[in-house]
Amino acid sequence: MKAHVIEHNKLRPHHHAGRRVSARWLRYAIIIAALLATLAPVYWMITISLKSEVDQFSVPPRWFLFSPTIAHYSDAFVERSFGQYLLTSMIVAVSSTLCAMVLGTLCAYALARLSLPRRLSTRLSLWILSTRMFPPIVTALPLFLMMRDMRLLNTRASLIIVYTAFNLPFVVWMMRGFFQEIPRDLEEAARVDGDSRLGALVRVVLPLVAPGLAATAIFCLIISWNELLFALILTQTDAAMTLPVGIAGRVTQYEIKWGVMSAAGVVAMTPILLFALAVQRYLVRGLSLGAVKG
Amino acid sequence: MDVRFENVTKTFGHKAVVDGLSLAIGDGEFVVLLGPSGCGKTTSLRMLAGLEDATSGDIFIGEERVNDIPTQHRDIAMVFQSYALYPHMTVMDNIAYPLRVRKTEKDEIKRRVSRVAEMLEIGPLLARRPRDLSGGERQRVALARAVVREPRVYLMDEPLSNLDARLRVQMRGELKRLQHELGTTALYVTHDQAEAMTLAHRVAVMRSGLLQQFDTPMNIYHRPANRFVAEFVGSPAMNFIEGRIDTSARLFRGEENVALQLSESQLERVRGQERVTLGIRPEHIQLAEAAREEDGWLQATVYVTEQMGNETFVFLRLGQEKLIARARADFRAEPETPLLIKFEMERADFFDAQSGEALR
Numbered sequence: 001m002k003a004h005v006i007e008h009n010k011l012r013p014h015h016h017a018g019r020r021v022s023a024r025w026l027r028y029a030i031i032i033a034a035l036l037a038t039l040a041p042v043y044w045m046i047t048i049s050l051k052s053e054v055d056q057f058s059v060p061p062r063w064f065l066f067s068p069t070i071a072h073y074s075d076a077f078v079e080r081s082f083g084q085y086l087l088t089s090m091i092v093a094v095s096s097t098l099c100a101m102v103l104g105t106l107c108a109y110a111l112a113r114l115s116l117p118r119r120l121s122t123r124l125s126l127w128i129l130s131t132r133m134f135p136p137i138v139t140a141l142p143l144f145l146m147m148r149d150m151r152l153l154n155t156r157a158s159l160i161i162v163y164t165a166f167n168l169p170f171v172v173w174m175m176r177g178f179f180q181e182i183p184r185d186l187e188e189a190a191r192v193d194g195d196s197r198l199g200a201l202v203r204v205v206l207p208l209v210a211p212g213l214a215a216t217a218i219f220c221l222i223i224s225w226n227e228l229l230f231a232l233i234l235t236q237t238d239a240a241m242t243l244p245v246g247i248a249g250r251v252t253q254y255e256i257k258w259g260v261m262s263a264a265g266v267v268a269m270t271p272i273l274l275f276a277l278a279v280q281r282y283l284v285r286g287l288s289l290g291a292v293k294g
Numbered sequence: 295m296d297v298r299f300e301n302v303t304k305t306f307g308h309k310a311v312v313d314g315l316s317l318a319i320g321d322g323e324f325v326v327l328l329g330p331s332g333c334g335k336t337t338s339l340r341m342l343a344g345l346e347d348a349t350s351g352d353i354f355i356g357e358e359r360v361n362d363i364p365t366q367h368r369d370i371a372m373v374f375q376s377y378a379l380y381p382h383m384t385v386m387d388n389i390a391y392p393l394r395v396r397k398t399e400k401d402e403i404k405r406r407v408s409r410v411a412e413m414l415e416i417g418p419l420l421a422r423r424p425r426d427l428s429g430g431e432r433q434r435v436a437l438a439r440a441v442v443r444e445p446r447v448y449l450m451d452e453p454l455s456n457l458d459a460r461l462r463v464q465m466r467g468e469l470k471r472l473q474h475e476l477g478t479t480a481l482y483v484t485h486d487q488a489e490a491m492t493l494a495h496r497v498a499v500m501r502s503g504l505l506q507q508f509d510t511p512m513n514i515y516h517r518p519a520n521r522f523v524a525e526f527v528g529s530p531a532m533n534f535i536e537g538r539i540d541t542s543a544r545l546f547r548g549e550e551n552v553a554l555q556l557s558e559s560q561l562e563r564v565r566g567q568e569r570v571t572l573g574i575r576p577e578h579i580q581l582a583e584a585a586r587e588e589d590g591w592l593q594a595t596v597y598v599t600e601q602m603g604n605e606t607f608v609f610l611r612l613g614q615e616k617l618i619a620r621a622r623a624d625f626r627a628e629p630e631t632p633l634l635i636k637f638e639m640e641r642a643d644f645f646d647a648q649s650g651e652a653l654r
Binding site for chain 1: 343372378382395396
C-alpha cells in the first residue's frame with residue numbers, strides 16, 4: 001500500500017496528490033454527516049424503546065450504557081392492541097398496494113401504447129395527475145361523509161379504497177414512464193409470433209418493467225403504511241385502527257408514552273425495511289431505468 | 295401462399311402514406327419493396343402484418359381477406375429492423391416463443407429449435423441472452439425465430455440495415471439461400487437497391503405512397519417505367535440530359551452543341567414529344583482520348599475521377615451537363631483533361647420531360 005502511494009506521488013506533482021486526499025476526506029465527512037443526520041433519530045427511537053422510563057430522560061442522556069428492557073414491547077403488544085394495529089396496517093397496506101398496482105399498471109399501459117385522438121392520452125395523464133395536486137385534507141370531509149353513508153367507517157375496506165385511490169395516479173405516472181421505455185417492436189414481435197396483446201404484456205413487457213414494478217410498489221407500500229390523516233379520520237376503533245393512528249394515540253393530555261410509541265415505531269419500521277432490502281437490487285435499477293439502455 | 299393488395303390506401307391525418315397499392319405476389323415468390331424512406335414500403339408491410347390498419351382496400355393472404363384478422367391469427371412471421379429479440383429470454387427461449395405460444399409439445403419444440411439452430415449455425419449460442427450476442431448473431435437469432443415454424447408468409451423490415459457492410463453481403467447471400475430452401479412467400483422491405491436486385495424475384499419500387507413499377511430486377515434495371523425508377527436503381531445512377539427532338543434531322547438536341555442521332559425505332563418512341571429527357575447508364579458511355587473516324591463523338595472534360603479498384607468512375611462535364619461514366623480500372627485522367635465521349639444510343643432510355651414516364 002505504501003509503495004503504491006509513493007509510486008503514485010512520483011507520477012504526479014505533490015500538491016495534486018495532496019488535494020486529492022483532502023477531497024476524499026471531505027467526501028467521507030459529508031457522507032458521515034448525512035448518515036448521522038438520518039440515522040440518529042432512528043437510533044434514538046430504538047434506544048428509547050429499550051430504556052426504562054428513568055433512563056429515557058436522564059441528563060446527560062445515556063447514549064450507550066443503560067440496562068435494556070423489553071417492558072415497552074410487551075406493554076405495546078401484549079397489554080395493548082398494537083398487535084391488532086400491526087395486522088390492520090399490513091392488510092390495508094398490502095391490499096391497497098396490490099389494487100393500485102393492478103389497476104394503475106393496466107391504465108398506464110393503455111395510456112403509453114394506445115394512440116387516442118387529439119392527444120387524449122397525454123391530456124388524460126395530466127388529468128389523472130391533477131388529483132394529486134390539491135392537499136389531501138381537502139377531501140377528508142367528503143370522504144368521511146361518503147364512507148359514513150356507505151357504512152364503511154371503522155372498516156379496513158374504507159382505508160383500502162382511499163389508499164388505492166390516492167396511490168393510483170402515482171402508479172399510473174411511474175408505470176407509464178417505464179412502459180414508454182420499452183420498444184414497441186418487442187410487443188409487435190410477440191404478436192406476430194402469435195401472442196395476444198395481453199399475452200405479450202404478461203410474457204414480454206411486464207418482465208422487462210419488473211424493476212419499475214418493484215420500485216413503484218415499494219413507494220405505494222411506504223405511503224400506505226405511514227399514512228396518518230385518513231386513517232385518523234376514518235377509523236376510531238381498535239379493530240380498524242392502523243399502527244400510525246395507534247402510535248399517535250399514545251400522546252394524550254395526561255401523558256406521552258414514549259417507550260410504547262418507540263417500541264411500536266421500531267416494529268412499524270421493520271417490515272418496510274426488510275421489504276426494501278429484499279428488492280434493493282430492483283429498486284436501484286427501477287429508479288434509474290431510463291438511464292440504462294438494456 | 296399468395297398475397298394480394300387490392301387498392302390499399304393508408305392515410306395518417308390527411309396524408310396518404312400508401313395510395314391505392316395493388317400488388318399480387320405469387321406463392322413462393324420473394325418480393326422486395328424498394329424505395330426511399332417515407333415512400334410507404336414499411337407501412338405496406340405493417341398493414342400485411344396487421345400492425346397497422348388499412349384505411350381502405352383489401353389485403354388477402356391466399357383466398358382469405360385478412361383486414362379484420364388480428365396480427366396473431368394471420369400466421370405470418372416477421373423479422374424486425376431492430377431484431378426485437380426478447381432481452382429477458384435466452385436465445386433458446388426466443389426461438390421457441392412462437393411455438394410455446396401455440397402450445398406446441400415440448401419434444402417437438404426442442405427438435406425444431408435445434409434443427410433451425412443448426413441450419414443458421416447458432417447452436418452454441420442457445421443458452422446465451424441477446425445482450426451477449428454480436429449484431430450478426432442477433433440477426434441470425436431473429437431469422438431463426440421467424441423460420442422455426444412454417445408461416446404462410448415471411449415479412450422482413452430492413453433486416454440487414456444494422457449490420458456492417460461485409461456482414462450484410464454475407465447475410466444477403468444466406469437469406470437468398472434460405473428462401474430458396476424454404477420456398478415460402480416473402481415480402482422484404484429495403485431502401486438498398488443492391489439487396490433488392492440480388493434477393494428479389496420481383497421488385498416493387500415505391501415513391502410517396504405510389505407504386506412506380508413491379509417487375510423483375512433485370513426489367514427494373516433495363517426497362518425502368520419512369521425517370522424515378524431509372525434514377526433510384528443503379529449505382530452510380532443513370533445520367534439524364536434534357537433536350538428536344540428534331541424530327542426532320544432525326545436528332546436529339548441537347549443544349550449547346552449536343553446532337554445525337556436517333557434510330558428509326560427511337561424516333562417512333564419519341565414521336566409527338568417536344569421536350570424529352572434522355573437517360574443513359576454510366577456503363578453505356580464510351581470514352582476516348584483522340585478523335586475517331588466515326589460520328590457521334592462529343593467533346594467533354596474530366597471533372598474528377600474516382601478509382602474503385604476494379605473500375606473507375608469518371609465524372610464529366612458536357613457543356614452544362616454533369617455526367618458519370620464507368621471506365622476500366624486502369625483509366626487515369628487529371629481534372630480538366632479534354633475527353634471524347636460517345637453514348638451507346640441503342641441502350642438509351644427516353645422519358646417524358648414533364649411526367650417522367652418512360653417513352654416506349
